[in-house]
Amino acid sequence: MEVLTGIPASPGIAIGKAFLFQNDPKxxxxxITPQEIAEEIxxxxxxxRITKEKLHEIHERLSSTMPSNTASMFQAQMLMLEDPMFLEKVYQEIEESLVNAxxxxxxxxxxxxxxxxxVEDEYLRERAIDIKDVSRHILANLSGEERLDISSLQEKVIIVAHDLAPSDTALLPKEKVMGFATDMGSRISHTAILARSLEIPAVVALGDISxxxxxxxxxxxxGNRGKLIIDxxxxxxxxxxxxxxxxxxxxxxxxxxxxxPAVTTDGHEVMLSANIEFPEExxxxxxYGARGIGLYxxxxxxxxxxxxxxxxELFEDYKNVAQAVSPDPVIIRTLDLGADKFVSYLGVPESMSSMMGLRAIRLCLKYQEIFLPQLRAILRAxxxxxxxLMFPLISGIEELRQAKSVLEKAKKELDEKGIPYDHDMEMGVMIEIPAAAITSDILAKEVDFFSIGTNDLIQYTLAVDRGNEEISWMFEPFHPAVLRLIKFVIESAHKNGxxxxxxxxxxxxxxxxxIxxxxxLDEFSMNPASIPEVKGIIRASSYADARRIAEEALSFSTAWEIEAYIWRTAMQRFPEQLNWVAR
Incomplete structure (x- = not known):
């Protein structure tokens, strides 16, 4: 018997026979000669053309049987086949290198x-899977080979693969597949999202399980703890x-x-909202019972x-989302990308670092031709x-005031055209840089809300690149410095109303x-599937007790002591709820 550990991607337990899935055309x-270029193209x-048809078939098939956010993933792949960045590079490679298609x-x-x-953004990193999947489809259609169809399995199995493309995962017959395990992947990969939609347990990033x-x-x-047991x-x-x-x-x-509602036993209520990427979600x-969107x-x-x-285009999307969740709120974060994603029309160097360089609000302030249309679209919606509306990566009051100035410019442009918008629309900032956290008492005087982005806040506070395997263990949310910053931000917000x-x-x-x-904290925003677990703990807790526990946790000196105390305390109160949490 051998036990392997990966990332729990979709909850549940599966016990059964493995089916090794291999479908990676090479x-x-x-x-070729110059005369053969036309034939290859x-x-x-x-x-x-055939790939588009097959992706459309998949989309239509899933639209009638699965949530629209699952089916819509294939619309994104169909869009890639229209993307000149992809196809024109393929044409160029054929013509300049004189190679086969x-x-x-x-x-x-x-x-x-x-x-x-x-790229540093985990969500954007996972879009690499879409590129690979589309390429596999085209390769299969070029060769005339049919991709292995796992929708016709004859017995119940657990799928094991190096990686599963979205089109493979979406066609898994739920009645025959008990779960899947892959060498690659993350919690936000398409395969993980699809597995949760299918309610199939999954563990990814197992290394070499295939x-x-x-x-x-x-x-x-x-799938609860990210374990796979062989034999x-x-x-x-x-x-x-x-x-x-x-x-x-x-x-x-x-x-x-x-x-x-997410209300404690002594009557204290908080908001549980969802983080989403696409309107189809x-x-x-x-x-899952979310109260609006805490991060769009x-x-x-x-x-x-x-x-x-x-x-x-932006306005139509924002309007549709706002109407869909109304009267609950939708918090739209303005663009959070680096300048290296705009090489083709900004003329910036491709080598420009985006992690701590020209990114997010800094990029938008420099290139207002990108910023203003988005601000106007949000206002109109x-x-x-x-x-x-929420500005990302704000470092201090000067940057905030610059962003507000551009927002006022957008309002003025709409006023001049007689286009309506909500003049009382709330405006907030993400607190994800230590400088913003430390000066949150100043920032709070000029915004309507804060949203703490702990992923970057922890990374910048501890000087730890969580993507670096050598030091990723130092990415510690329980670090006293992180918790003290969060406490100060919350206190600063509440003191300023x-x-x-x-x-x-x-x-x-x-x-x-x-804690x-x-x-x-007034609002917890997360992936929708996590909401029931968090709500269950809040509804079983006393706010007075939680305040005492938080105060006690902050009295410890190390992350290890705090984590041990919180874990022990939580397990004593909620053994059933936390029994399924990977630790």
Missing amino acids: ARRRS RRLEEAV EWAVMKVGEELAETLSQ TRITTGQMIILD PDDETIARYEGIRLKFIEHERELSVIRDL LEALKQ RTEYFYLRKDTLPTEE SVYGNVK IWVGLCGEMAADPVFTL LLGLG
Whole structure:
């Protein structure tokens, strides 16, 4: 018996036989003559046409059986086939390198995927999977080979693969697939999102599981703790069968509180909101009981094609989202990308660092031709619902005032044209830089709310690159410096009469719920699927007790002491709820 640990991507327990899935077409380089270029381009265009048709078929098939956010992922892939950044590079590779279409597709796809995989934003890194998936489809259609169809499995299995493309995962027959395990992936990869939609347990980032497993081998998949057990003995199988049945009952109990408020036993209520990327994810808000959108990321519109989105395109999207969640709020974060994503029309150097360079609000202030259309679109959408605007990466009051000045310019332009907007629309900032946290008492006087972005705040406070495996263990949310900053930000907000939310990974982790509640946080914003667990703990807690626990936690000197205290305290109070949390 062997136990491997990965990332828990979708909850649940699966016990059964493995099915090793291998579906990664390769291309061989073949040199061509200049006279053959036209034929290779014709073959490529035909393969792209067939790929579009097949992706459309997948989209139509899923639209009638799954949530729209799942089916819409394939709309994004179809858009990539219209993206000149991808296809024109393939054409260029064929013409300049005099190579066959298969090799050009594979080479360009790998290069673009590698570029995306290097960016600092985890969501954007995962879009590399889309590039790889589209490339695989085109390669299969160029060669005339059919991709392995796992929708026709004859018995119940646990899928094991190096990686699963979105199109592979979406077509998993739920009645035959008990779960899946992959070498690659993250919590926000398409395959993880699809697994949660299918309610199939999944563990990703297992390293080399696809080389250790053979079809038919008995395994146990623990999607709650991120474990995979190879060749379990009878005692382990019996123990996990008991765990599986208890988890099913736990999920049923959580569904009962879906529409209930997040209120403590002594009457203190907080907001539980959702972080979303696409409008198609709106169905998940209702499914998991979210109260509006605490973070609407807008970057996708700037990455899906090689030209800037128009104000009208942005407005239509923001309006539709605002109407869908009204009267609950939607907080739209303005653009948070680095200048290196705008090389083609800003003329900035491709080598420009975006992590701590010309990024987010800094980019927008420098290039107002990008900023103003988005601000006008958000303002125009504000008359259709409860819209709030949020500036990212604010470092101090000077930067905030510059951003507010551009916002006033956008308002003036709308006024001059007689275009309506909500003149009382709330405006806030993300607190994700230590300088902003330390001066939050100053910032609070000029905004309507704060939203703490703990992912970056922890990284910048501790000088730790969480993507660096050598030091990622130092990325410690329980560090006293991090918790003291969060406490100061919340106190600064409340002293100035504004509310404060938190939209980082901490909000979604039930282990942090008690201490964040005790520190006085007003809003927890997270991926929708995490809301039931957090709500269950809040509804079973006393606010007075949470405040005492938070105060005690801050008396310790080390992250280890704080984590041990919080974990021990939480387990004493909520053993059933936390039994499913990976630690």
